[in-house]
């Protein structure tokens with residue numbers, strides 16, 4: 001059995017923050033941000049909005065498209081590093097709101113690689129015959145953890161949620177996963193405060209990043225995850241219909257696809273509208289690509305992500 005995506009959904013907050021808005025806060029410009037990242041605007045959630053508030057809308061849309069009942073859902077996995085609270089998990093909050101009374105529910109923490117890690121877990125549960133119907137969500141509100149005086153980070157991130165419903169299927173679905181971590185590089189992208197090392201947030205509740213280090217890792221991670229997942233699937237670069245990479249920086253994507261020899265038409269990009277939405281980035285792009293008719297039944301779709309940890313991973317899907 002394979003894990004087939006039978007419904008997708010996504011949701012973003014209403015408020016748009018443009019590069020021009022950011023140029024009023026820090027020493028930056030629309031031109032610099034566009035040239036160095038490709039981002040033009042991002043969505044920022046209100047003070048009252050938590051990650052589950054975005055996740056529930058994306059999940060409800062995916063469930064409606066999949067035409068499954070909440071009772072059919074056996075597992076809910078929410079990939080996030082910005083949960084509403086340390087516990088209960090966002091997944092348990094969704095279970096309650098959806099009335100998915102028969103489900104197990106847990107959060108998965110792998111930052112921007114979260115959705116690809118989650119898809120590896122969910123598809124393995126389905127392939128093993130343990131479960132038939134799984135709700136997988138990627139959702140983050142990292143703008144709540146941004147230092148709006150740090151131009152190296154505040155220009156990059158946005159908030160969003162994306163969701164898929166996976167169902168056991170004989171023919172279509174995930175055919176290969178790749179996942180890996182390089183924990184020894186973890187200090188290059190850190191949220192120091194708020195955990196058990198610093199419950200009172202003495203070291204700050206803001207994202208700290210060594211952009212150049214993460215950039216170098218990201219280029220390596222994107223290329224190797226795509227190569228490894230293709231190898232696992234027994235396919236080649238020319239078999240790809242659509243690559244949906246983590247939407248962090250257009251320079252990372254352009255550099256890698258040029259090196260690999262993959263044409264731009266085969267790569268989905270929406271980071272100009274949303275920035276880096278962490279675990280939501282890949283399912284948000286997947287939902288938009290599907291809605292735009294970019295993927296047809298039988299196509300080979302490759303998803304890839306990389307992020308804090310440092311973590312990276314990819315999935316190959318026969319749509």
Ligand code: UT7
Nearest residue numbers: 027028032036112151152155211212214215248249306307
């Ligand atoms: O999900 C994974 C998460 N993270 C990523 O994928 C991020 C990966 N890294 C990046 O995307 C890039 O490293 C950044 C966009 C963060 C930075 O771009 P960069 O081309 O690597 O810039 P840099 O850090 O090498 O800095 C070049 C210059 C510096 O000035 P000096 O020292 O040359 O005078 C920075 O101070 O650009 C300056 N700079 C800025 N200037 C205007 C850094 N940020 C900005 C800014 N506006 N926002």
